[in-house]
Amino acid sequence: MKKKYILAPFAVLMLLAACKNADKKHEDHKKDEPKTQADSLLADVMDGHNVGMAKYSKLQAMEKKVKATMDSIAKLPAKTKQELASYKAKLDSAAADLSYALFAMDKWMEEFNMDSAVNNAEERIKYLLDEKMKVGKVKNAILNSLSKADSLLKAKF
DSSP, X not given: OHHHHHHHHHHHHHHHHHHHHHHHHHHHHHHHSOOSHHHHHHHHHHHHHHHHHHHHHHXXXXXXXXXXXXXXXXXXXXXXXXXXXXXXXXXXXXXXXXXXXXXXXXXXXXHOOTTTTTTOHHHHHHHHHHHHHHHHHHHHHHHHHHHHHHHHHHSOO
C-alpha cells in the first residue's frame, strides 16, 4: 500500500509537466502562424514546394519505370508491338508528362527568390501571388503525371 502513496505525487508531477509542455507547444505553434498577408502567401508557396519535393524522387523513379516498360515493349515481336501501340503511345505521353514535371520543379526552384521585395509589402504580395500560382501548377503537374503513370503501369494489357 505504501507504494501507491509514493507514486501518487510522482504521477501528479508528471501530469503537471505534461500540461505545461502542451501549453508551450501551443504557444510555439502561434509563433509560426503567419502575421501578414505576405507571410501567409509565403507559407502557401512553401507548402506547394514541399508537396512537390516530397514527390520528386518518386517522379524520377516513375520515369525510369515507364521508360523501362517502353524498352521492354520495343524488344517484343513486331505483331505484339503492333498490338501494344496504343499502350506504348500512352506510355510515351506519361513519360513526357513526368519529364516536364521534373523540369518544371527544377526551373521553379531555380527562379524562386524567397527574399524578393522584402522591403516593399505591395510588391512582395504581387510576387508571392504569382509564385503561388506557378508552384500550384508545378504541384499539379507532378501529382497528375504520377497518377497517370501509376495507372498505366498497373493496367493490364
